Amino acid sequence: MSVLKFFSRRTSAPAARERLQLLLAHERAVFGRTDLVAQLKDEILAVIAKHISIDPEKVRITTDTRDTLATLEVDIEIRTPNGGLKMAS
Amino acid sequence: MAEVLVVTSGKGGVGKTTSTAALGAALAQTGQNVVVIDFDVGLRNLDLVMGAERRVVYDLINVVQGDANLNQALIKDKRVDTLSLLPASQTRDKDALTAEGVERVINELKGRFDWIICDSPAGIERGAYFAMRHADLAVIVTNPEVSSVRDSDRIIGLLDSKTEKAERGEHMEKLLLLTRYDPIRAERGDMLKVDDVLEILSIPLLGIIPESPEVLKASNLGSPVTLSNPISAPARAYADAARRLRGETIEMTVPSERKRFLGGLFGRRAA
Numbered sequence: 065m066s067v068l069k070f071f072s073r074r075t076s077a078p079a080a081r082e083r084l085q086l087l088l089a090h091e092r093a094v095f096g097r098t099d100l101v102a103q104l105k106d107e108i109l110a111v112i113a114k115h116i117s118i119d120p121e122k123v124r125i126t127t128d129t130r131d132t133l134a135t136l137e138v139d140i141e142i143r144t145p146n147g148g149l150k151m152a153s
Numbered sequence: 154m155a156e157v158l159v160v161t162s163g164k165g166g167v168g169k170t171t172s173t174a175a176l177g178a179a180l181a182q183t184g185q186n187v188v189v190i191d192f193d194v195g196l197r198n199l200d201l202v203m204g205a206e207r208r209v210v211y212d213l214i215n216v217v218q219g220d221a222n223l224n225q226a227l228i229k230d231k232r233v234d235t236l237s238l239l240p241a242s243q244t245r246d247k248d249a250l251t252a253e254g255v256e257r258v259i260n261e262l263k264g265r266f267d268w269i270i271c272d273s274p275a276g277i278e279r280g281a282y283f284a285m286r287h288a289d290l291a292v293i294v295t296n297p298e299v300s301s302v303r304d305s306d307r308i309i310g311l312l313d314s315k316t317e318k319a320e321r322g323e324h325m326e327k328l329l330l331l332t333r334y335d336p337i338r339a340e341r342g343d344m345l346k347v348d349d350v351l352e353i354l355s356i357p358l359l360g361i362i363p364e365s366p367e368v369l370k371a372s373n374l375g376s377p378v379t380l381s382n383p384i385s386a387p388a389r390a391y392a393d394a395a396r397r398l399r400g401e402t403i404e405m406t407v408p409s410e411r412k413r414f415l416g417g418l419f420g421r422r423a424a
Contacts (some may be wrong), residue, residue: 075342080299081349088306105322118156125322 108138117143155195158270158398160330163304165275167296168332173272175388176292177352179395180311185267188227190239192284194250195272195288197201197241203230204375205238214242217254223261227299232380238287247280259287275365277311280381285316292359294356296333305329305354328359330394335364336407351366360394361407362387366377386410 112118122141123137160173170191177189191199194214200206204330205228208291211221216316223239230236239262242249262269273284277380291312295305309327318325331350338344362368367385371378379388379395386408 065169077345077349080345083351083352084299084302087303091303091306102204116174123322153370 112140119143154264154306156268157259157263157287157289158268158292159273160287160292160294161165161269161273161281162275162294162301162401163308164279165302166353167294167301168362169294170198170202172292172294172332172391173199173270174377175379176395177232177270177393177394178236178397180268180378180398181230181233183395183399184235186235187263187268188237188239188262188266189270189272191241191272192280192333194245194247194280194356195243195276197243199272200238201375202372203238203377205230205240206375209240212242213258214245214249216249223258225337228348229250230231247278250279250283250284255283256287277307282315285312286316289318290328292328292330292356293354293356294330294332295350295354296393297339297350298329302350302353307358309354317373327356329356330360330362332360333364334361334406334407356377358405359397360390361405362390363407363409365410368423
């Protein structure tokens with residue numbers, strides 16, 4: 065038995081890895097996606113840039129939570145020939 | 154332009170203060186003006202690890218509350234003249250910090266230093282929040298151990314939502330500093346490997362600090378390990394990490410102790 069045990073010695077690191085992956089997948093869902101704002105910014109930019117010329121530097125995305133109300137504010141400055149038209153949504 | 158760096162982890166005892174002192178000293182040795190700030194109000198230790206515990210007169214709380222100015226509170230390191238320490242208060246509690254006060258102090262320090270390194274307390278309460286609030290980048294200190302990795306993941310989430318940078322919709326740069334790593338145990342399968350931790354946390358790697366008795370020796374002596382024994386494995390790992398912070402590309406290795414024949418025979422000294 066002890067010889068068998070010796071040869072089939074299971075290492076513990078793979079178990080640590082699996083347990084962490086399962087647990088963190090769950091916890092990230094509960095606490096919210098960590099880099100939500102940065103990801104939203106990239107995706108929103110990609111969609112808008114398909115249709116309108118925008119300066120990635122002139123995009124502001126903010127989130128705020130007050131009591132029960134959560135807001136997402138997107139502020140994008142659009143390049144125009146005359147320059148400076150600002151659109152907020 | 155000053156860079157504000159937070160050294161954080163969520164979990165306690167993984168090496169935040171050790172890493173703050175070692176990275177701060179290593180950066181200062183490259184000629185950068187560095188200040189390290191202890192945000193662990195009530196349980197300060199950065200002064201002790203840096204060997205400045207008997208030189209503390211005024212602290213962060215005194216400056217935040219306007220009872221002392223920065224010149225009075227900053228402690229210049231005696232070994233590296235570009236390194237300074239702003240200690241935490243030992244007698245007050247963390248509620249003595251205010252958002253406005255901390256912001257004012259950080260802004261004032263930005264005019265004087267190239268690097269402002271904020272040593273975060275463990276946990277996810279006020280002190281940790283103030284330490285990360287104004288950061289441009291974060292160093293996440295993690296041990297290859299499940300509870301440390303889990304807490305690091307939680308801290309990464311907070312860095313991406315609670316910092317000024319995140320609130321402006323900017324990307325918060327986060328770098329992993331894996332400490333107390335033992336390559337032999339990892340290879341044997343009894344410790345999470347570097348790649349396991351990187352895959353789980355998915356942030357870039359700043360450095361791998363090997364488990365070493367030199368770290369305890371350095372804190373016994375009150376000296377950052379990068380100063381107490383610069384050729385030791387952890388010191389070289391921290392020095393490499395500091396150079397990476399400065400934008401240099403350095404091959405990622407886990408330094409090991411060099412066997413010194415004469416040092417081994419005659420060099421043993423009690424720390």
